Amino acid sequence: MNNSFDLNKILRPHILNLAPYSSARDEYTGHVGIFLDANENPYGSVTPENFNRYPDPYQADIKKKLAPLKNISTDQIFLGNGSDEPIDLLIRATCTPSKDRVIILPPTYGMYEVSASIHDVHIDKVPLSEDYQIRVDAVLSAITPDTKIIWICSPNNPTGNVMQDEAIMAILENFSGLVVVDEAYVDFTDKPSWIGRLSAYPNLVVLQTFSKSWGLAGLRAGMCFASKELVKILNKIKSPYNISQPAQAALLAGLDATDKMENMVKEILEQREVLCTMLEKLSLVNKVYPSDANFLLVKFDDARSVMDYLLNETIIVRDRSKVLLCEGCLRISVGTQEENVALIEALKAFEEKKEII
Numbered sequence: 001m002n003n004s005f006d007l008n009k010i011l012r013p014h015i016l017n018l019a020p021y022s023s024a025r026d027e028y029t030g031h032v033g034i035f036l037d038a039n040e041n042p043y044g045s046v047t048p049e050n051f052n053r054y055p056d057p058y059q060a061d062i063k064k065k066l067a068p069l070k071n072i073s074t075d076q077i078f079l080g081n082g083s084d085e086p087i088d089l090l091i092r093a094t095c096t097p098s099k100d101r102v103i104i105l106p107p108t109y110g111m112y113e114v115s116a117s118i119h120d121v122h123i124d125k126v127p128l129s130e131d132y133q134i135r136v137d138a139v140l141s142a143i144t145p146d147t148k149i150i151w152i153c154s155p156n157n158p159t160g161n162v163m164q165d166e167a168i169m170a171i172l173e174n175f176s177g178l179v180v181v182d183e184a185y186v187d188f189t190d191k192p193s194w195i196g197r198l199s200a201y202p203n204l205v206v207l208q209t210f211s212k213s214w215g216l217a218g219l220r221a222g223m224c225f226a227s228k229e230l231v232k233i234l235n236k237i238k239s240p241y242n243i244s245q246p247a248q249a250a251l252l253a254g255l256d257a258t259d260k261m262e263n264m265v266k267e268i269l270e271q272r273e274v275l276c277t278m279l280e281k282l283s284l285v286n287k288v289y290p291s292d293a294n295f296l297l298v299k300f301d302d303a304r305s306v307m308d309y310l311l312n313e314t315i316i317v318r319d320r321s322k323v324l325l326c327e328g329c330l331r332i333s334v335g336t337q338e339e340n341v342a343l344i345e346a347l348k349a350f351e352e353k354k355e356i357i
């Protein structure tokens with residue numbers, strides 16, 4: 001290991017010394033009794049189901065179910081309001097505004113840049129190579145004494161590919177800040193998660209989400225796996241009750257339905273294959289990029305007019321044609337069999353229309 005990672009040096013000094021808010025549910029963790037400590041409404045709620053009590057601030061029951069699934073201890077799990085919350089909190093914990101810096105590897109997920117900008121944190125961009133891999137030497141050269149986080153998305157959004165292990169390892173071993181591997185799409189690849197390497201790399205942070213494979217985007221629930229020292233810090237700076245009671249209840253039920261999640265993933269993977277084959281047959285498609293995610297990046301002759309035609313047919317895809325290294329590309333989520341057929345039929349109709357003109 002060529003780095004001198006020390007969490008205490010990476011954290012903003014005032015965060016290290018911060019006395020967190022102590023909620024009523026922090027101070028009394030029992031489940032029975034007459035609860036007169038949190039200024040709640042004792043009569044219930046205005047809704048048929050009661051939500052009058054504050055939820056568990058640390059989501060202990062969920063972590064107990066999640067830990068064996070991820071083969072990690074509960075104190076290495078942080079749960080957030082979507083994985084967008086830990087993205088924000090990691091920057092808050094480590095980056096002093098208008099001083100510190102983060103490195104992102106475009107084209108990639110937009111929130112790393114937006115969250116850094118919100119905090120007035122400088123962003124150094126090291127574009128991926130033409131084949132969407134990490135240019136390790138360029139990344140290592142971009143590191144400054146003020147660089148606190150390097151964001152790696154694997155499988156990457158919007159390109160869909162997994163980053164090479166050796167590249168991530170080289171960065172982990174040669175950078176003394178946090179390396180965040182965002183695995184929002186990990187369940188759609190057969191490559192193993194980086195969670196298994198957390199004990200080897202104290203500067204590694206892994207993000208996952210319930211929004212994709214679990215089908216729970218509307219709940220807003222994301223996972224962050226890290227050293228227990230860093231998880232403690234994230235718990236200290238989050239808002240006290242960041243996962244709502246209904247979200248916690250739904251997550252608890254969802255975690256018992258792993259077979260349903262696996263079946264949906266299997267279906268999406270089959271549909272990804274079918275959709276890819278159908279798209280490749282169309283003459284207006286230049287290239288379908290290989291995908292380890294639940295979407296395809298597709299290059300068209302004229303992406304904007306394809307997008308407009310599809311919009312007119314109320315088929316909505318994501319225009320990535322202005323994004324660096326994605327010129328001419330649309331990002332298309334894998335739909336159900338019926339949705340994918342409708343998309344292909346619309347694209348065929350567009351092709352025919354163009355031939356007539």
Ligand SMILES: Cc1ncc(COP(=O)(O)O)c(C=O)c1O
Pocket residue numbers: 081082083084085109153156157182184185208209210211217220221222
């Ligand atoms: C790579 C990546 N990370 C994180 C997220 C955010 O996920 P969540 O819904 O958990 O906030 C997304 C959402 O599309 C994503 O693509």
